Amino acid sequence: MLLRRISPLLGGMQILNSPRACVAWPSSCLYSKDTRSSRGGANSSSSRQRWAFTTTGALLGLGSILLYRSHERKLAQDNQESGSGSHMVLSSSSDPKASISRSYPVYTLKEVQRHRTLADGIWVTLGKEVFNITEFVDMHPGGNRILLAAGGSLEPFWAMYGIHNQKHVLEILSAYKIGELSPEEQASGPADLSDPYAQDPPRHPALKVNSMKPFNAEPPAEVLTDAYITPNAFFFKRNHLPVPRLDPASYRLEVVGRMGNASLFLSLEELKTRFPRHEVTVTLQCAGNRRSEMNAVKPVKGLDWGIAAIGNAKWAGARLRDVLVAAGFSEGEIGALHVQFEGLDRDLAGTGYGASIPYHEAMSSSHDVLLAYEMNGEELPLDHGFPLRVIVPGVVGARNVKWLSRILVSIEESQSHWQQNDYKGFSPSVDWDTVDFSASPAIQELPVQSAITDPQPGTLVAEEDDKITVKGYAWSGGGREVVRVDVSLDGGSTWHVAKLTGEKQAPGQAWAWKLWTLTVPLPAGRTELEILCKAVDSSYNVQPDTVAPIWNLRGVLSNAWHRVHVSVTRN
Structure with missing residues (x-):
């Protein structure tokens, strides 16, 4: 035992x-x-x-x-x-x-x-x-x-x-x-037309809610490592605006054609039948995952995410590259530096969510960028972009635009607020009086990350045969594979190498996380444990040891060693 x-x-x-x-x-x-x-x-x-x-x-x-x-x-x-x-x-x-x-x-x-x-x-x-x-x-x-x-x-x-x-x-x-x-429609009664969030979909009550309007929530952390694929109901919800209700029969995606050519309009059915279906396992992580740890150092602005603003799913749809080729684009296109995405989620002024990625990534045959209409073998849930969203493996979740309405190839980045004035990292010395968002690049690939999901912080554990099992997840952006996770039970004095499990993916295309487990003897005589973890990726990037040196005013890119303190009862 x-x-x-x-x-x-x-x-x-x-x-x-x-x-x-x-x-x-x-x-x-x-x-x-x-x-x-x-x-x-x-x-x-x-x-x-x-x-x-x-x-x-x-x-x-x-x-x-x-x-x-x-x-x-x-x-x-x-x-x-x-x-x-x-x-x-x-x-x-x-x-x-x-x-x-x-x-x-x-x-x-x-x-x-x-x-x-x-x-x-x-x-x-x-x-x-x-x-x-x-x-x-x-x-x-x-x-x-x-x-x-x-x-x-x-x-x-x-x-x-x-x-x-x-x-x-x-x-x-x-x-x-x-x-x-009873049907949820009967449960909620007539929609309150004065409330733009009145038609948001129902969510599972096990989620930890960080904001209701717009809805943002993460699952209980221990659920993440119960399965390699995160169930749709427990995949973290990150909405910036009300969830739009769309008719899949009348839905059309606009792809602005090559300079001088007419736009291409594609129905959902055309996307499914005209282009080959491609499936890939991809981990998505919010830029603010683990922001609560930065908040503990010094207050930041943003949702107070714990360690569960991350999830792993099988996404299926048409390759973005195939659709861009159908619209007349090719690799090395003159004047094509960025691909902009516009969503149908809008604020009261009609401004929609937007983001962009580099053109070369969109056109790469190995980068697996999808226009996804399925998640874990089902049609996209409303909270995750039904009927169509972008899946950009290896980059921050903010670029994976949901409820996709328009694709534009451009010489410049998206000019949306979320590309230009949010989701950027800064020095710990920068505050809201001195910040200049134009001075930093928009976050794309995320750094190496890991966290402990089991045991939970503050847990009281009972000694039995002097062994303990620790579990967690690890992931790195840019297709870099996690090659090792080190775990310490004594605050970093000694380390153990955890066992990694997960889907085998091609070099440079390691889009999905690894789950890890460590079972080791309990340190002799200890009644308190400070459990730490740190991951190493295929480029030998490793997590920083503390939060303070990477603190930033938006609380993004939080990837210091994760620390969990537990107490031990002995016979």
């Missing part, structure tokens, strides 16, 4: 809170002594000891499921006696769809989202069904990680944790059904 974490968000199959937890997993438990205090309610028993468990085989696992059947029948009996109707009554069939027919209340998403604590009850949705899983929280084999889904959908979590997609798990869940989910 590895070092066990005792924290508000427990993950993996490591700790069980109750012997009843066996019934929720297709394996069994070996129990230690039970020192639980009596539960005075759904949110009591904070001082009880945890239950250690180990997998002992499918036969005992079957016994666990049968034990749950007994628990399930008891729930049904209790509901019949009380008339509460809080749980579905199952038939003898193992198929949850074969349950006894009954009508359920209809709830809106807003009503579900109000139930996110043990005091208010933990409600979740799956498909169009609503479940009250408050009583199940203590039985969840993954510990309190289930609370991340509170008030929202189970789908993105189940996409990462495939073991849930089994018949007996659906059976267990169905016992907690309390209602049906």
Whole structure:
């Protein structure tokens, strides 16, 4: 057994809170002594000891499921006696769809989202069904990680944790059904036309919101390293303006033709059929990722992002190069220095978001710049640019323009605010009285980056067999591959090399991150750990050790060694 974490968000199959937890997993438990205090309610028993468990085989696992059947029948009996109707009554069939027919209340998403604590009850949705899983929280084999889904959908979590997609798990869940989910359009009522954000799409409540209007949010950091590909629901949301609602049937992309030629107008269908589909795995990172660490040194202007304004996805669409060639452009085009992108997201004055990249990158056959209409095998979500966005591998997220409306080849950069007066780095000596945005280039490629996602800062960990596992991500811009991640448990006095995992990509085209894991002995005698990580890329660029020397007034390009402090309890 590895070092066990005792924290508000427990993950993996490591700790069980109750012997009843066996019934929720297709394996069994070996129990230690039970020192639980009596539960005075759904949110009591904070001082009880945890239950250690180990997998002992499918036969005992079957016994666990049968034990749950007994628990399930008891729930049904209790509901019949009380008339509460809080749980579905199952038939003898193992198929949850074969349950006894009954009508359920209809709830809106807003009503579900109000139930996110043990005091208010933990409600979740799956498909169009609503479940009250408050009583199940203590039985969840993954510990309190289930609370991340509170008030929202189970789908993105189940996409990462495939073991849930089994018949007996659906059976267990169905016992907690309390209602049906109404369409979100009914939940929100008529749109408030005076509010440009009124038609923004729904988002998962597990996201940490940095601003509502425009919507900007990041997922819980520990979710990032649960899967190599970041689920769409948990991919960070970075919006500068209201999300536009577009009709894909009438959508047209304008590509301004070669000097003197007419513009090319392409429908979404033409982009899909006229040009070859190309797919590439690309990590996107906001320029302000980890800005909170710069804020801790000295206040900066910008959203207070933690370490999760980054994500990795499979993007598919037409190559930008193919579309530019169709519009009459070629490599080495005279007067072609930049490719400008304009989005359909606009402010009240009608000014849209814009950005640009160098022309040679757009036309490079190896740079994989896409006009993407798919994300992780699905059409682009609204928050991520539906129906079409630019994906520029290896560069800052700000250049990956969403809701794309127009492409222009030009001798000059985009003149938008976000290209000229934002997303630029400066010396720590520059302040808002002396800053000259024209003196610095717009950020394109990002520097090497890494961060620790597990354990979380402030975690109290319990000693077990003197080992600890640390997890995180690492990435570098410009297609440079991460070749090493060093991890220290003692503030940098000694270092260990982590194990890297990830998709193999061609040299110079390492657009995707690496996930890393380190399992090592716990330093002898220590009750406090300062865990550090630093990444090295294929050009031997390495992260700086502290934040202060790279501090800048906008809080961008924050990539110092990541530091997490945890405490250790010993037997």
